Amino acid sequence: MKKQGCEIEAIGINYNIYSKEREHPFKIFSKEQQPDEQNAKFKETHPKVRRVLKDVNCRAKPWEILAIVGPSGAGKSSLLEILAGKLTPQSATIFVNQKPIEKSHFKKISGYVTQKDTLFPLLTVEETLMFSAKLRLRLPPSQLSSRVKSLIGELGLGHVAGARVGDDRVRGISGGERRRVSIGVDVVHEPEVLILDEPTSGLDSTSALQIIDMLKSMAETRGRTIILSIHQPGFRIVKLFNSILLLANGSVLHHGSVDQLGVHLMLMGLHLPLHVNIVEFAIESIETIQQQQSLQQVLVHEEMVSQLPSSTPLQNKKVEEGDKFTLQQLFQQSKVVDEEAISIGEIIDIGIDLPCGFANSRLRETIILTHRFSKNIFRTKELFACRTLQMFITGLVLGSIFYNLKDDLVGAEERVGLFAFILTFLLSCTTEALPIFLQEREILMKETSCGSYRVSSYAIANGLVYLPFLLILAVLFTLPLYWLVGLNRNFMAFMHFLLLIWLILYTANSVVVCFSALVPNFIVGNSVISGRDGFVLLVLGVLHIEAWDSQLLDFHALYIAVQVSL
Ligand SMILES: Nc1ncnc2c1ncn2[C@@H]1O[C@H](COP(=O)(O)OP(=O)(O)OP(=O)(O)O)[C@@H](O)[C@H]1O
Known part of the structure; x- marks a missing residue:
C-alpha cells in the first residue's frame, strides 16, 4: 500500500x-x-x-x-x-x-x-551520521547501527564511510x-x-x-x-x-x-x-x-x-x-x-505521527555530546600539541625569570609581578579557542533549532570535556613554575595553587565560549576578547600598586579581583 x-x-x-x-x-x-x-x-x-x-x-x-x-x-x-x-x-x-x-x-x-x-x-562519515542518529532517534544501538548502514548505502557513501x-x-x-x-x-x-x-x-x-x-x-x-x-x-x-x-x-x-x-x-x-x-x-x-x-x-x-x-x-x-x-x-x-x-493549541490530525519531545533524556544527550566533543578535541592534534608545549615552556621560562624568590620585601613585590604575568598569560592563551567555538556555534544552532537536543546538555558536555584537558595544561604549567620560583613547599599549598590555575584556565575558556555565542564573527570576537584582556591588565596594574602600598599580597584577593573583573 x-x-x-x-x-x-x-x-x-x-x-x-x-x-x-x-x-x-x-x-x-x-x-x-x-x-x-x-x-x-x-x-x-x-x-x-x-x-x-x-x-x-x-x-x-x-x-x-x-x-x-x-x-x-x-x-x-x-x-x-x-x-x-x-x-x-x-x-x-x-x-x-x-x-x-x-x-x-x-x-x-x-x-x-x-x-x-x-x-x-x-569526524568520519559514519560517525557523523551515527551521532546524528543517536541524537534524533529513540532506538536501541543495533537498530541505530543498521539504520546508519542502510542510509550510507542509500546516499552512495559506502566507499568513504570511514573517511x-x-x-x-x-x-x-x-x-x-x-x-x-x-x-x-x-x-x-x-x-x-x-x-x-x-x-x-x-x-x-x-x-x-x-x-x-x-x-x-x-x-x-x-x-x-x-x-x-x-x-x-x-x-x-x-x-x-x-x-x-x-x-x-x-x-x-x-x-x-x-x-x-x-x-x-x-x-x-x-x-x-x-x-x-x-x-x-x-x-x-x-x-x-x-x-x-x-x-x-x-x-x-x-x-x-x-x-x-x-x-x-x-x-x-x-x-x-x-x-x-x-x-x-x-x-x-x-x-x-x-x-x-x-x-488555541489544538493539535490537528494531519495523518502523520508527530514525534513528541526530545529523542533522549538529558543525561543520555550529555553522554552522546561529551563523546562527540572528546573525539573532536583529541583529533585536533595541533591544538592539543601546541597548547601542552606552550604551557610547559611558559612555565619553565617564567620559573627561570622569577627563579628562587626570597621571602623578603623585594621577593614579595616580585611575587605580585609574577602573579600578574601568570594571569595575563592564562587569559590571553585561551583566545585561540574562539574560531573553534564559532565553527561549532553554527552546528549547535542548526541542531538545537530542529530539536535534536537541549542547549543545557551541550553546555554541560562542553564543560565536562574541557575540565580534564585544562587540568593537564594546568599541571604542565604549574609543575616547573612552582618549584623553580620556590613558592611554599607545603604539598597542600601546591595543590591549592594548581587548583587556582585550573580554575583560571576554565573561567577564561568559559568567557571565550560565552563571547563566541554572543558575537557575530571572528573579527568582532577577537576585538571583544582583546578588550577584555586590556581591561584585565588595567585592573592588574591598579591592583599591583594597591597591593604593594597596603601589603595586600594574598593571592586569593588577586584571584577574586580578576574574577570580578572578568
Ligand atoms: N537580511 C536581509 N537583509 C537585506 N536584504 C535581504 C536580506 N535577506 C534577503 N534580502 C534580499 O532579499 C532578496 C532575496 O534574497 P534571497 O537570498 O532569498 O534570494 P535568492 O533567490 O536565494 O538569491 P541567490 O540565488 O543569489 O541565493 C535579495 O535581493 C536579498 O538582497
Missing part, C-alpha cells in the same frame, strides 16, 4: 525587510541646514520596506520534487527558509495534507539542508560527497518533508546530477516531499523535477510541470531555441513573462469589475477600494476556522 506522505501547501506568503536609510555619518559636520536634512530625519523614523516575497503560493506533493528556480535575488532562499520555519514572514499559512500546522510541529516532520555544509570536519568529512582546511571527502553527508544528517530521522537550499551549488554537472538523482529516488521509494532551490539546472536534472516554481523579484511567474512551463512560454510567443534548457530560457525571458502577466492581470481585473453587480457587498467594497482580492484570499478565508483551532 502506498504511504500517505505529506502534501505541503503555502498560501499568501508575504515577506518584507525593513531597513532604515541613514544619513552619511560625516553630514553632522556640515554647516548649513539643507532642506534635504529634514527629509533625512523623516526617513530615519520611517523605515524603508523591501518586499522580498509578494503573495507567494506554492504546493509540493509527496513522492515528488518541487524545484524553485529564478535569477539571483529572486527570493528562493527566503521562501525555503520560511517553509522550513527559520524565517517568520509578515503573512503566510502552511497546510500539511490540507490542515494548517504550527511551525514547531512542521519542524518535526521536516528536514532542512542549508546551502553551507555545517559538519564536524574531523573524515574534512573542510576547506582539513583534507577530506569530495564536495559532492560532503553534500550527501549533509543531506544524510537531515534525513536520518526519516522526515516526511525535505527542504534543500541549493543542494548542487559548487558542484560539477556529474555530481549535481548524482545528488538530484539520489533525491529523486528518496522521493519515489519513501514517499518524501522534496522542495529544493537550484541555479542553472542541466537538461538531465530538469527532467527529474515533477514541478517547477519560477520566482522573479519575489513573485511567482510559473508553478507547474516542466511541460506546462513550455506551453506557458509558447502561449506568450516565446519559442524555445534548439539546444537551450527550458529553465534557463525562462529565466532569460523573465522581463517578457512579467510584462505579459501584468497585462493579463489588468484584463482579469477589468473582467472582475464588469461582473461587480453579481458580487457580495463586501467583495464590491474591496474591489471598489482597489484592493487586491484574489482567489488565494478567498481560499484563506475558507480556512480561517482551522487556523483558529491551532491558535
Whole structure:
C-alpha cells in the first residue's frame, strides 16, 4: 500500500525587510541646514520596506520534487527558509495534507539542508551520521547501527564511510560527497518533508546530477516531499523535477510541470531555441513573462469589475477600494476556522505521527555530546600539541625569570609581578579557542533549532570535556613554575595553587565560549576578547600598586579581583 506522505501547501506568503536609510555619518559636520536634512530625519523614523516575497503560493506533493528556480535575488532562499520555519514572514499559512500546522510541529516532520555544509570536519562519515542518529532517534544501538548502514548505502557513501568529512582546511571527502553527508544528517530521522537550499551549488554537472538523482529516488521509494532551490539546472536534472516554481523579484511567474512551463512560454510567443534548457530560457525571458502577466492581470481585473453587480457587498467594497482580492484570499478565508483551532493549541490530525519531545533524556544527550566533543578535541592534534608545549615552556621560562624568590620585601613585590604575568598569560592563551567555538556555534544552532537536543546538555558536555584537558595544561604549567620560583613547599599549598590555575584556565575558556555565542564573527570576537584582556591588565596594574602600598599580597584577593573583573 502506498504511504500517505505529506502534501505541503503555502498560501499568501508575504515577506518584507525593513531597513532604515541613514544619513552619511560625516553630514553632522556640515554647516548649513539643507532642506534635504529634514527629509533625512523623516526617513530615519520611517523605515524603508523591501518586499522580498509578494503573495507567494506554492504546493509540493509527496513522492515528488518541487524545484524553485529564478535569477539571483529572486527570493528562493527566503521562501525555503520560511517553509522550513527559520524565517517568520509578515503573512503566510502552511497546510500539511490540507490542515494548517504550527511551525514547531512542521519542524518535526521536516528536514532542512542549508546551502553551507555545517559538519564536524574531523569526524568520519559514519560517525557523523551515527551521532546524528543517536541524537534524533529513540532506538536501541543495533537498530541505530543498521539504520546508519542502510542510509550510507542509500546516499552512495559506502566507499568513504570511514573517511573524515574534512573542510576547506582539513583534507577530506569530495564536495559532492560532503553534500550527501549533509543531506544524510537531515534525513536520518526519516522526515516526511525535505527542504534543500541549493543542494548542487559548487558542484560539477556529474555530481549535481548524482545528488538530484539520489533525491529523486528518496522521493519515489519513501514517499518524501522534496522542495529544493537550484541555479542553472542541466537538461538531465530538469527532467527529474515533477514541478517547477519560477520566482522573479519575489513573485511567482510559473508553478507547474516542466511541460506546462513550455506551453506557458509558447502561449506568450516565446519559442524555445534548439539546444537551450527550458529553465534557463525562462529565466532569460523573465522581463517578457512579467510584462505579459501584468497585462493579463489588468484584463482579469477589468473582467472582475464588469461582473461587480453579481458580487457580495463586501467583495464590491474591496474591489471598489482597489484592493487586491484574489482567489488565494478567498481560499484563506475558507480556512480561517482551522487556523483558529491551532491558535488555541489544538493539535490537528494531519495523518502523520508527530514525534513528541526530545529523542533522549538529558543525561543520555550529555553522554552522546561529551563523546562527540572528546573525539573532536583529541583529533585536533595541533591544538592539543601546541597548547601542552606552550604551557610547559611558559612555565619553565617564567620559573627561570622569577627563579628562587626570597621571602623578603623585594621577593614579595616580585611575587605580585609574577602573579600578574601568570594571569595575563592564562587569559590571553585561551583566545585561540574562539574560531573553534564559532565553527561549532553554527552546528549547535542548526541542531538545537530542529530539536535534536537541549542547549543545557551541550553546555554541560562542553564543560565536562574541557575540565580534564585544562587540568593537564594546568599541571604542565604549574609543575616547573612552582618549584623553580620556590613558592611554599607545603604539598597542600601546591595543590591549592594548581587548583587556582585550573580554575583560571576554565573561567577564561568559559568567557571565550560565552563571547563566541554572543558575537557575530571572528573579527568582532577577537576585538571583544582583546578588550577584555586590556581591561584585565588595567585592573592588574591598579591592583599591583594597591597591593604593594597596603601589603595586600594574598593571592586569593588577586584571584577574586580578576574574577570580578572578568
Ligand atoms: N537580511 C536581509 N537583509 C537585506 N536584504 C535581504 C536580506 N535577506 C534577503 N534580502 C534580499 O532579499 C532578496 C532575496 O534574497 P534571497 O537570498 O532569498 O534570494 P535568492 O533567490 O536565494 O538569491 P541567490 O540565488 O543569489 O541565493 C535579495 O535581493 C536579498 O538582497
